[in-house]
Amino acid sequence: MSGPDRVEARPRIPQREPRDSVVPAAQIGAAAPATWDSARIAANPQKAQTRAMEGFQKAAGVAQGGANARALADAPGNARAAMNRQDIADPKVQKELRSSLLHLGNAIEDQRFDPNTSSKFREQLKALATASPDTETFKGALAHVRAAAQVLDQNQLAPGTKLAFDPERGTHLSSTGLPTIDKAHLDADLYYKTADGKLHVDSSKSSINAVTSEAQHTLKKTDPDDSQMGRQKGWREGGTVAEPRRLGINAMDASKGFNGLMDDRKLGVVKDAVGHPAERSIVLGDRAYSPNELDRIDEAAKKALPGYIEDARKAHVASGQPESTFKPPYGEFVKEKMATPEAAMKSFDIKAGKAVPAPRPAAGFEMPTARQGGLIGGAATFGISTVVAARDGRITGEEAAQIGRQTAVGAGAGALTAAGERAVTPMVDRAVGRTIQTSAERVAATRLGQSAVTASTTGAVTRTVATRALGSTGVGAVVATGISAYENRDGLARGDSKAIGNVAADATVAVGSIAAATATGAAIGSVVPVAGTLVGGAIGLAVGVGVAYGAEISGARDWLAGKASKGVDWVKSWF
Secondary structure, eight states: OOOOOOOOSSOOOOOOOOOSOSHHHHHHHHHHHHHHHHHHHHHOTTHHHHHHHHHHHHTOOOOOSSHHHHHHHOHHHHHHHHHTOSOOOOHHHHHHHHHHHHHHHHHHHTTOEETTSSSHHHHHHHHHHHSOTTSHHHHHHHHHHHHHHHHHHHOOBOTTOOEEESOOTTOOOGGGTOOOOOSTTOOOSEEEEBTTSOEEEEEEEEEHHHHHHHHHHHHTOSSGGGSHHHHHHHHHHTOOSSSOEEEEEEEEEOSSOHHHHTSHHHHHHHHHHHOOTTSOOEEETTEEEOHHHHHHHHHHHHHHHHHHHHHHHHHHHHTTOOGGGOOOOHHHHHHHHOSSHHHHHHHHTOOOOEEOOOOOSOOOOOOOOHHHHHHHHHHHHHHHHHHHHGGGSOOOHHHHHHHHHHHHHHHHHHHHHHHHHHHHHHHHIIIIIHHHHHHHHHHHHHTSOOOHHHHHHHHHHHHHHHHHHHHHHHHHHHHHHHHHHHHTHHHHHHTOHHHHHHHHHHHHHHHHHHHHHHHHHHHHHHHSTTTHHHHHHHHHHHHHHHHHHHHHHHSHHHHHHHHHHHHHHHHHTTO
């Protein structure tokens, strides 16, 4: 048996006319919306902030009264001041503050967040702008807005609804699309409905200690309605099959106080309030835990405690002290082994919880809809097909028909790619987005000398562009390959090596053309001021077209198809 022909160092690629095929049109149609979108995002890295300020303007109140009333009403001014604070020593806190506010401001513009269900949002913005970073006032406000941004970043809201910020019973909620709260004095820091039909109330705390304190308060009350967690439990239990209810608890700072929360009675109160033992409804720091997972940690601690006490007793006696003076070091155990959730998991070799990523700051860049993708893809394909057909100065009737056919295919490919991108890109982002963002932030800070705030924006924009480029390239290649498979369907049905080679070549060219277009569009968009979107989109698409049609005209596509076909024949020869 002989292997496939070795690839020539310099393959002879004959010059030829492009084949009458819709595959190049599909590649162009798939590349166009992604290229435009990548150039748009890269050209407008500050769009998120501009849009956020427009959103905060809608959150402004009416200044009635003195200076304090005017300060409270100035939501955009307080938001801007908070994001630009220079007195926050911890870069992580500074980054989370800016990211959260950017996300919420954009969410107002996107009609996903209603800041006017109470005056609390404006009060929190003022606290974030003016309170000292080491005060509970500042920490509580940051915990509140951070949790709101995380909810919006990680959840799809029910159609026609918005996230409500700290509403109370009797609050007019028609603007949010949410039902009226039916529990008096309910602590509903965040109130929203997800796409699965569940109604949520989330309680945001600055620290685990704050959660523990509330649990302790609940233990002292005989009437459930006299405590915050008792009322929250009562509200949750009022859910129905048609509209189930969920309670979430979010503690921003998990650096201390975990051992206090794991007291059996206090933990029992928290578990009783949230219910649903298998659901991760308790967020401590950067991880979400289910009641069952906290129980596992608690059980592991109880199992490890006797051995710890025995080791301490032996050490006490070995030091020459009488055994009668030994006091079991329960306090030392919990301080050493259970100071934080991470410490407990490490001490007892347990994996529990799920990481909750910080909200991304570069919101406001919506992916094209299927309709928009179709329009962009069709327009790009029409323009390019027309230019190619008219290169001799005239367009024949046959060429006009071909232009129409290719335009339709390009529009369809653009629509399919845009729709597919909306489904695939989030998965790509979950897989590699965080890594891309972290790497970009590190480069921006160390190599470019950017501040922590600017580097976070750079990282977020890079993440958005990269994940969308990867998503669109993958989806677009699948679309173009599918069209090629349809064109070669008869040969594929027979297992014809030439047909298989054609599809393989078309897939390779599709990946190259779409990736080249999106990468070039983003690169041009990032360096061309003002007109970066237009210039980047045009040049990026030109590069993509050059790859797609260049492969056709030069014969490179046929050369690839031939090599793939020979490879298939070689494999067939094994059998």
